[in-house]
Amino acid sequence: MSRSTFRYRAVRSDGSIEEGMLEASGPERVREELNLRGLMPWDVREQRFTRAGPRSSVRDQALGLRLMGDFLEAGLPLDRALRTLESVGPGSWRSIIPAVHEAVRRGCPFSDALQQTGTIVPEVATAIIRAGESSGEVSRGVRQAADLLEQRAGTKTAIQSALLYPSILAITGGGALLLLVGVVLPRFAGILTDMGQAMPPSTALLLQTTAAVRRVVLPALIVGTPLTLWALAWLATASGQHRWHEFLLKVPALGTVRLAQATANVAATLSALLSSGLSIARGLPTAAQASGDPAVADRLTLAHADIVHGSSIASSLARHGAMTTLAVQLVRSGEETGNLPGMLERIARLEHERVVGIVNRAVRLLEPGLILVLGGIVAAVAGALLQAMYAVRA
Secondary structure, eight states, X not given: OXXXXXXXXXXXXXXXXXXXXXXXXXXXXXXXXXXXXXOEXXXXXXXXXXXXXXXXXXXXXXXXXXXXXXXXXXXXXXXHHHHHHHHHSOHHHHTTHHHHHHHHHTTOOXXXXXXXXXXXXXXXXXXXXXXXXXXXXXXXXXXXXXXXXXXXXXXXXXXXXXXXXXXXHHHHHHXXXXXXXXXXXXXXXXXXXXXXXXXXXXXXXXXXXXXXXXHHHHHHHHHHHHHHHHHHHHHTSHHHHHHHHHHHHHXXXXXXXXXXXXXXXXXXXXXXXHHTTOOHHHXXXXXXXXXXXXXXXXXXXXXXXXXXXXXXXXXXHHHTTOSOHHHHHHXXXXXXXXXXXXXXXXXXXXXXXXHHHHHHHHHHHHHHXXXXXXXXXXXXHHHHHHHHHHHXXX
């Protein structure tokens, strides 16, 4: 029989109110348990933890786990560490600490208590913490989960920073062009027409081009909307997602970045899990979920089946293309030397640096390209406007 968590309010024998949570098969069982404790049930409601959960950035998730790991490393009991985190942790953590604290008081492991509260911590982080609990090193598992999330936050920040300037340039440049072509230039053309002036060739060409684009937009929307809806429905299926993500992995440059990023995620997760005492057979499925790419996760699942049946880790990963070539070579070295967790940690660092380097190089090429394209279009529009102004003066 499935069990749920219920929040209750009950009256003690002295008339005071007690609040808390209990796990039971139904509200009647909660009332029976409260009666056995000498309490009179007042209000019993099921506590529903949804995946929506409190909003939390990856950096906040990492900060909360880092603080928790430091408290546990300093020798604080889990109960006191949670109370301390509630007072000094990020706001998103403070909202869930009471529920986590109550679950821990009932005997629930810290990892399971976190998982019950929704998306404040990703499942891969709770898996690493659970591995640390199974090996008797909770603080180490929490710190390794914090390391993983900090690395993810660092990668995300680096990519966002690299793309910030090109995005601003594209938005402001595109907005300026729309204003010039959609508002300013047509008004000049209207003035020339009212004055009976001949329209300059460049102005006429630009206006004809924009008019042609406007004529194409509506039919494109009519045709494109149902196609887009069909594509979204197809992508919602398991087969569609698999084929789409496999296609993305085969796209030049983009596929290289996606595979390298997924490899970094898998290597970092697997390194933490193996260091916590999990076997490769138990750790690889969790690492596959942490890849961030469904196609890579599918490849890792196939590789996992080969490993379970006796194949070497490196050969299985290479056979299914589940990691980059460099990562496979380093995994083979880790197998041979018996230092697979350390080698996986090195893989995660190298692939992370590779992703950031590729993005930075692409951005360095993109920025002058955008400047040249937008500058050329603005120059053409400005020339058409000048000709229109000279026509008015004439």
